[in-house]
Amino acid sequence: MSQVIDDASRVFLPGLVPDALAATVDVVEHEAMARDTFRLRLRCPELARRIVPGQFFMVRAPGRDDPLLGRPFALYDVYDEDGVPAGVDFGYIVVGKLTTLMSGWTAGESVEVWGPLGNGFPPPPTDGHLMLVAGGIGQTPFLAVAREALGLRRYGEEPEASAPGAVPRIIEHRPRRVTLCYGARSRDYLAGLDDFRMEGLEVRLSTDDGTAGRHGFVTALLVEAIEGGDRPDAVYCCGPEPMMHAVQQICQKHAIPCWLSLESPMACGFGACFSCVTRVREGDGPDDWDYRRTCVEGPVFPAEKLVF
């Protein structure tokens, strides 16, 4: 379906996804997850077969000029039919033009998608304790991350994949423990708690208003774990920028390897427009940074590389 354009003579820059595809696909399911928050299921086997946790795809409403551009959404999970990947789920919160329109979509609706895009989270980096820190809708990448880390599901191309441009996903570490720290504004915004109920995943909640879990920011759960002698060996984080900045600092202070997934607004998702840039450190000096495209060099960056 996607045209992988020829041969070895083409150099692939890191991050570019040479076999991304663009397709018109059907909405298969649409259901509420929490307040203003929904899960959409799209039938799209080619995308489902390749996408890995932390990667994203663009979604667009066909045949209109407003909203005009696609919008990026992270993979929530891949679903199977007859034992093979058949499509993708994503979770979204209604904030603006496209997400408002999307909330009216029903099964059978045709939508445009292109992906898989971006680098995704690295395969689990530790055999020890992996902690996932999610703020608000930033929780969406972590269902697939947790399932992969716990060995409950494989994502991406099989290691023996031989399609040109295919990058197999090789899993070398199996974390002994996976913990999700998940914070939201209030109880009714906590989404997908049933999905996260899986063997081996420990879920710790916080809300800004104290209506569920710990009263306060999710970063407090991270600090509590570290200071309570339950130090993670690696942290993956996604959420609003101030929260990610805080997590970066906490992990740096305690020398914990950390990866952050950015939610920079994007126009194309595949590197053509240069709008989703973020400051990435190039050396040790305070001004030693350059703007890099979140869509192709991210959205996941080692925390120490980012200049907030």
Added chain:
Amino acid sequence: MRAPFDTDTRPRKDSLRLTPRKVPQQPIVAPPVSRLAVQLGRLKLANPVLVASGTFGYAREMQAFVRFERLGGVIPKTVTPLPRKGNPPPRTVETSAGLLNSIGLDNDGLEAFIEKHLGYLSGLGTALIVNIAGRTIDEFREMAVRLDEFPQIAALELNISCPNVSCGVDFGIDPRLTAEVVSKVRSACRFPVLAKLTPNVTSIAEIARAAADAGADAVTLINTFQGLAVDWRRRRPVLGAGFGGLSGPAIKPLALRAVCQVARSVNVPIVGVGGIASIDDVMQFLVAGASAVQIGTANFYNPSLAERLVDELDAALAGEGCASVSEIVGTLQFPGDE
């Protein structure tokens, strides 16, 4: 899954097959000329569908979506003499049926372009048009001299129209400076020269005439319209740099107006650009007076569109009984025209 949204589900027409060909007596040296071939001054293109600078990256980004050899040509992102970090984000914001951007010519400079991108771009099997911007006329000339070492380049497009950088001088709003930059570049290299003009002027025809008189092979009309998005609650512009340039379907009537005004008053080939997103849009630009078109913002949300338009253009011309693109260019009739 159904067919990709950007691929016509009808069987593809082979453009060559539509033109009956005699068995050649001699070996073919040049590829057979189809009805789609166009000529812009000294620049020959296999077809008139190009992709606009700044909307196609350095082509690599598009490799999953486009077979480059099907396009009339590729125009990579503007290159400047030295590296530029570009403007602070947010660099784009969507507006009604449009996109406001202020990228700020983020690029690694001419030498890095030559080292990192030129090789790849030279192998795409389509015309490579390098878009350059300098802060002074000398910088434009020096870039042309350096690029003249690379004969695989088909043409230069001069970006004298970017609304998002304060280059000191806005060449494209002054007919005298426009003429000077065009003639200096023309004499500094052997390439055909396209002058890309800004619509943010009182009379674009006057600027186009200056470019044509100075020897431009064609004028590219238009770059983005200066605009502003306001976050009124924060009392701040939405874009990090403040003002931006508007593109996309919202500007199509404005771009068509510019093309038509120049076509009716200046004798110079026109490359039309602004909001093109369908074959009807392409036909409108051709009829209004453009000899070729560039696809811009639409690449972002319909990444295979440009390639598909080549096929659709061939079919549309056939449908109109045209044996060449030039038969339809500038056929727009105003009330009162003969």
